[in-house]
Amino acid sequence: MIHLLVSIKQVPDTTNIRIDPETGSLIRKGVPAILNPYDAHAVAAAAEWKRKLGGKITIITMGPPSATLALQECIELGADRGILLSDRKFAGSDTWATSYVLAEAIRKIHEEDPIDLLFFGKQAIDGDTAQVGPGVATRLEFPLITYATNIREINQDEGFVLIERKTELRTEIIRATLPALLTCEKEIAEIPYAALPDLIKSLRYETETWTAEDPVIYDETKIGLKGSPTKVSKTGTPKQHEPGETFKVAEIGLKESVDTVFEKMISNSSVASLWE
Amino acid sequence: MSNEKIQFDVVVVGAGLAGSTAAAIAARHGLDVAIIERGRSPGGKNFFGGALYTHSLEEIYPDLWDRKPPLERPVTETGFWFLSKDGMVKATVQGGRINNEPIDAYVALRAKFDSWWAEQAEEEGAFIIPKTLVTDFIYEEGQVVGVTTDRPQGDIYAPVIIICEGVNNILTQKLGLIDHDIQPTKAALAVKQLISLSPKTINARLGLPSRKHGMAISVVGDVSMGMPGLGFLYTADKAVSLGVGVTLHALQETQIKPYELLQRYLEHPAIAPIIEGGQLMEYGAHLIPEGGWKEMPKLFTGGAMVAGDAASMVNALHWEGTNMAIVAGKQAGLTAIEAHQKGDFSAQTLSSYQDGLQERFVMKDLRQYRRMSKFLANHPEFMEIYPTFLNDAMGNFFTSFGKPKRQLYKEIWRSLTSRRSLLKVIGDMVSFGRAVIGI
Numbered sequence: 001m002i003h004l005l006v007s008i009k010q011v012p013d014t015t016n017i018r019i020d021p022e023t024g025s026l027i028r029k030g031v032p033a034i035l036n037p038y039d040a041h042a043v044a045a046a047a048e049w050k051r052k053l054g055g056k057i058t059i060i061t062m063g064p065p066s067a068t069l070a071l072q073e074c075i076e077l078g079a080d081r082g083i084l085l086s087d088r089k090f091a092g093s094d095t096w097a098t099s100y101v102l103a104e105a106i107r108k109i110h111e112e113d114p115i116d117l118l119f120f121g122k123q124a125i126d127g128d129t130a131q132v133g134p135g136v137a138t139r140l141e142f143p144l145i146t147y148a149t150n151i152r153e154i155n156q157d158e159g160f161v162l163i164e165r166k167t168e169l170r171t172e173i174i175r176a177t178l179p180a181l182l183t184c185e186k187e188i189a190e191i192p193y194a195a196l197p198d199l200i201k202s203l204r205y206e207t208e209t210w211t212a213e214d215p216v217i218y219d220e221t222k223i224g225l226k227g228s229p230t231k232v233s234k235t236g237t238p239k240q241h242e243p244g245e246t247f248k249v250a251e252i253g254l255k256e257s258v259d260t261v262f263e264k265m266i267s268n269s270s271v272a273s274l275w276e
Numbered sequence: 277m278s279n280e281k282i283q284f285d286v287v288v289v290g291a292g293l294a295g296s297t298a299a300a301i302a303a304r305h306g307l308d309v310a311i312i313e314r315g316r317s318p319g320g321k322n323f324f325g326g327a328l329y330t331h332s333l334e335e336i337y338p339d340l341w342d343r344k345p346p347l348e349r350p351v352t353e354t355g356f357w358f359l360s361k362d363g364m365v366k367a368t369v370q371g372g373r374i375n376n377e378p379i380d381a382y383v384a385l386r387a388k389f390d391s392w393w394a395e396q397a398e399e400e401g402a403f404i405i406p407k408t409l410v411t412d413f414i415y416e417e418g419q420v421v422g423v424t425t426d427r428p429q430g431d432i433y434a435p436v437i438i439i440c441e442g443v444n445n446i447l448t449q450k451l452g453l454i455d456h457d458i459q460p461t462k463a464a465l466a467v468k469q470l471i472s473l474s475p476k477t478i479n480a481r482l483g484l485p486s487r488k489h490g491m492a493i494s495v496v497g498d499v500s501m502g503m504p505g506l507g508f509l510y511t512a513d514k515a516v517s518l519g520v521g522v523t524l525h526a527l528q529e530t531q532i533k534p535y536e537l538l539q540r541y542l543e544h545p546a547i548a549p550i551i552e553g554g555q556l557m558e559y560g561a562h563l564i565p566e567g568g569w570k571e572m573p574k575l576f577t578g579g580a581m582v583a584g585d586a587a588s589m590v591n592a593l594h595w596e597g598t599n600m601a602i603v604a605g606k607q608a609g610l611t612a613i614e615a616h617q618k619g620d621f622s623a624q625t626l627s628s629y630q631d632g633l634q635e636r637f638v639m640k641d642l643r644q645y646r647r648m649s650k651f652l653a654n655h656p657e658f659m660e661i662y663p664t665f666l667n668d669a670m671g672n673f674f675t676s677f678g679k680p681k682r683q684l685y686k687e688i689w690r691s692l693t694s695r696r697s698l699l700k701v702i703g704d705m706v707s708f709g710r711a712v713i714g715i
């Protein structure tokens with residue numbers, strides 16, 4: 001029997017979102033909330049392995065009471081238990097505070113019922129930071145594998161996983177000891193059409209809410225706005241990049257081209273430092 | 277994942293008006309009821325003209341008004357508009373008994389209303405399973421005992437199934453309750469637009485005193501381009517709903533595209549100014565079963581009943597469909613309760629569903645109007661000649677200043693008889709009378 005945990009987030013459907021041109025911030029009003037798409041694939045992957053190995057899936061999320069709907073969707077995809085971390089005191093948490101809250105809650109779950117493998121989405125589509133998964137792994141001192149695209153093997157007897165991960169240049173195959181934490185790309189699993197018993201279970205799901213005091217007591221200086229070192233001074237849409245200078249190799253010759261580019265790079269301080 | 281059989285006391289197919297009503301009635305009695313709906317949410321895709329009728333809503337929820345139903349405007353002016361090519365004669369009624377409380381009809385938007393109606397059923401204890409398509413039936417010893425769905429491990433069992441699948445009655449056909457698909461001559465395709473306008477604009481353009489006043493209009497004549505059919509106009513709170521329905525058969529014959537028909541209606545010189553500057557909110561097409569009595573399937577078999585549009589329960593001339601669906605849903609719910617009390621779900625027991633409906637306007641009216649769809653198909657003059665004549669006659673009457681009036685009446689007479697002989701006119705009136713009275 002395996003115990004899988006998936007950490008998910010309810011996000012505004014950014015495909016439907018607009019930016020207020022005056023304030024530069026997202027207009028969230030009237031935008032439907034959805035389960036973060038990467039997280040949905042992570043849940044689907046967990047469900048596939050639950051089916052193969054037998055066991056159970058716990059879902060955890062931090063969010064407002066309405067995030068119940070996202071938990072419900074995870075149950076529909078095959079999860080067994082959904083925990084909502086919801087408290088006014090959590091409001092305003094940045095990725096630093098969020099990973100603290102999630103890590104402590106996961107520690108509690110892990111104590112009571114040891115977890116073998118933890119799944120996160122690659123990133124949440126409303127913030128695109130990709131920091132929470134790695135933050136939790138660091139706090140819990142679990143091996144971290146980001147951008148996972150395929151789970152080759154989960155070997156409970158010997159206590160390891162074999163994971164494929166995508167980098168810009170190649171695919172790496174990583175072996176990590178359990179419990180490990182993955183952040184998942186969409187390729188990790190297809191989202192299935194849920195079985196009827198799972199759909200019915202999700203419709204009957206009643207939220208299990210954890211607060212800032214119960215069953216885990218959090219250090220209040222580390223949560224919410226107070227516990228969040230990130231300060232957003234300004235948001236906006238980046239200006240369109242001016243195209244750079246162009247040098248045609250065919251016109252000025254190869255040597256000349258290389259020299260020119262090299263000189264430009266040297267004159268750029270950040271690159272120059274590499275040569276010192 | 278358990279391999280336990282999914283079992284309910286009653287399964288209802290479709291969370292439209294018929295379905296949510298049947299489920300509410302059975303659940304209120306304590307039965308364990310599931311409603312299976314293919315849409316993401318109940319009512320999400322449903323639409324109509326249209327108006328709901330207070331009598332039917334109050335029959336199911338006597339405390340209706342405490343529940344704050346999401347209705348748009350009460351209908352305080354209703355009747356016919358007769359369109360000629362470039363003019364219109366209005367024959368509407370307002371005040372008097374139309375204003376008697378409770379108002380008889382309310383304009384509604386179905387996406388809002390149907391999800392609310394389904395919530396009421398949930399409050400009674402019904403369990404809604406959305407996003408799931410019922411595909412077929414499960415039989416044991418010739419009796420229906422459940423349904424299959426499009427989901428893995430998707431079988432659901434119940435000793436009684438109430439089919440409220442709407443006009444496209446594939447399951448009703450699969451069950452053998454009717455031996456053919458819906459006929460092009462017996463179904464109208466309605467296309468409509470919901471156009472948003474400020475309440476002030478709506479009131480000003482239609483002459484309504486306030487937002488607490490609304491209109492339900494049947495539009496006859498040029499709107500259907502000579503095809504058997506009707507147009508309509510309903511006022512929501514902040515939008516007007518305009519549409520036109522004609523038989524599928526006529527559309528096939530004439531090759532007229534439904535959206536062209538609607539476009540032409542909306543551009544009619546008497547209609548265009550009403551919606552000028554409005555924003556399109558919703559555009560859709562939906563079938564209306566118009567075969568009535570003659571196209572009615574068998575209403576029950578061992579373990580199953582069928583209600584609403586799926587059973588052809590629409591009186592097209594009076595725009596009565598929702599109230600029939602609701603009353604039939606209720607009757608089916610009551611019959612399901614009775615069957616559970618007896619512990620017998622045979623066709624014999626379920627026949628009391630039909631007996632119950634015979635006592636109500638549903639079967640009485642459908643029987644009385646059984647010749648209506650054929651009558652309309654055979655008498656295009658009611659869509660063409662008479663509305664035009666009416667416009668002509670009134671136009672003449674009110675422009676005859678300074679002319680000898682004998683000539684006026686001659687012209688009016690000629691405007692009729694040049695279009696249709698007196699004998700035929702008399703014949704038309706007689707057959708109209710027969711179609712309405714049902715003899």
Ligand SMILES: Cc1cc2nc3c(=O)[nH]c(=O)nc-3n(C[C@H](O)[C@H](O)[C@H](O)COP(=O)(O)OP(=O)(O)OC[C@H]3O[C@@H](n4cnc5c(N)ncnc54)[C@H](O)[C@@H]3O)c2cc1C
Binds near residue numbers: 468562
């Ligand atoms: C343009 C127009 C104007 C109208 N105007 C009026 C009016 O003014 N007044 C009036 O009283 N009536 C009017 N009607 C008629 C009225 O809308 C219908 O008679 C009424 O909606 C019928 O209700 P129902 O519950 O039988 O079907 P529906 O409301 O059609 O509901 C059927 C439900 O079943 C679901 N379903 C179907 N098949 C399956 C399946 N296999 N599995 C799961 N779910 C399924 C559908 O998604 C749907 O939710 C109008 C109709 C139209 C098209």
